Amino acid sequence: MRIVDVRATPVTVPLKRPLRWSFGVEVTTTRTIVELITDEGLVGIGETRGGDEIVRAIELHRDLFIGLDPLEVGRITRRFSVFRMTSEQLALVGAAKLAGTAVEMACWDLVGKILGKRCGDLWGGIERERIEFAAYVFYRYASTTEVGDGDRAENAADHADELFDLYGFRDIKFKNGVLTPEEEIRSVRLMRERLAGRLRYLRIDPNAVWSVETSIRVLNELADYDLEFCEDPTWGIEGMSLVRQRTPVPLATNMCCVTFEQIPLAVRTRALDVILGDVHFWGGPSSVLQLAKVCETFNIGMSLHSDRELGISTAAVLHVAAAEPMVSHSIDTHLIEQADDIITVPFEFRDGRLDVPTGPGLGVEIDQDKLRFYHEYHREHGEASEFADAMQADFRAKFPKF
Ligand SMILES: [Mg+2]
Structure with missing residues (x-):
C-alpha cells in the first residue's frame, strides 16, 4: 500500500464565548484537517493546530510521505523529526513540525484501519x-x-x-x-x-x-x-x-x-x-x-x-x-x-x-459537510478577530505584567 495523495483543509470554528487568558482573548479555534489517501482507497485522518501556514508546509514537504507505505509511520515521523529542533529554532520550523504531527496521526489512523486495531492498542x-x-x-x-x-x-x-x-x-x-x-x-x-x-x-x-x-x-x-x-x-x-x-x-x-x-x-x-x-x-x-x-x-x-x-x-x-x-x-x-x-x-x-473511541485507528470520522462549512468560515473570517484584538489592547492597557 502507498500513500498517493493528501488533502489539507484549514477550518475555523467559533468558541461559544470569548475566553480570556494572560495573552489576551480567544474567540475561535483554527485547525488544519489532513486526509491521507492510499492507492487502495483507504483514507487516514489527522489534525493539527494552525491554518494556512500548515497547508503550505504540507505542500512543501509532500515528498516526506507521498509514495511511502503508511505502515512505515516510524520512518515518516523520523523524516519530519528534522523539524523537532531547539526552542530557538521553533519559529522557523514550527509549521512543518506541526504539519508532521497531523501526517503522523493520519498514518496511525491508516495503520489501525489496515490492521483492524485501535491506535491505543498499537501504542502499547x-x-x-x-x-x-x-x-x-x-x-x-x-x-x-x-x-x-x-x-x-x-x-x-x-x-x-x-x-x-x-x-x-x-x-x-x-x-x-x-x-x-x-x-x-x-x-x-x-x-x-x-x-x-x-x-x-x-x-x-x-x-x-x-x-x-x-x-x-x-x-x-x-x-x-x-x-x-x-x-x-x-x-x-x-x-x-x-x-x-x-x-x-x-x-x-x-x-x-x-x-x-x-x-x-x-x-x-x-x-x-x-x-x-x-x-x-x-x-x-x-x-x-x-x-x-x-x-x-x-x-x-x-x-x-x-x-x-x-x-x-x-x-x-x-x-x-x-x-x-x-x-x-x-x-x-x-x-x-x-x-x-x-x-x-x-x-x-x-x-x-x-x-475512548471503539472503531479502528483513531475511531472517528470527518463530517464532510461540516468540514466544508468551517473551511468557508475560515476563508471568510480567517484567524483574526477585531473583537479579540480590541479586547487584547484593552487588557494590556489595564493589566501590565505583575
Ligand atoms: Mg498551560
Missing part, C-alpha cells in the same frame, strides 16, 4: 476505556460585543459551577493570570467554598504572567486552598526553579519545557513536578509516548495539554491517555467551549470523562 495497549478531564475554567466575556462581568472573581467561579453541573467534572483547571492576583485568589476561594465536597483537585495556570516574586507570594497564599499544582506561574526554566525553591506548591509546564532538549536543564534545576504532553507541540503522538518514558525516568508527573483541538486530535489524545499510565493527572480540554466539531459523532462528557 489500552489500559482504560474512560479518560478523566479537568473542567477548564476561564474568565469569559458575555459575547463578542459584550464584556459582561468578565472582570470579576465571580465570573470564573460561576463558570466552574456551570461545568460541574453540566458535565460532572471532579477537578478544575483554572486559567488565571487575567485579573489582579488578589481577585484571582478570591475566585479560588469561591470555587473551594461553592463546590465543597464535589471538587477534588484544583490547579491554576497564569501562563507565565507573574514575576518570580509575585509567583512566590501568590502561591504561598494559595497553599491554604490545596492546589494540585500551578502551571507556568512565571517565565522560563530558571524562573520556575526559583519559584519552586520557595513554595510548597508543585509546578507544571506546557510553556518552558516543550521540547526534549529542554528536559535536562529542567531536571537539573528541579524546576518541574509535572509536564503536560501535547500531541502537537511535542511532535506527534509517538513523541508524547517517548516523553512519558523520560518523565518516568526522572519521576516527573504527566498530564496532557489542550490547545483548542477538535475531535480528531481529541481522539488521538484519548488513545495516548488510554495507553500510557504515566498520564496520571486528569487532562485538559476546550471541547465544551467550542460551538461545533467536524467529526460525525461529537464527543459527549459523562462524569467528567470521555469514552
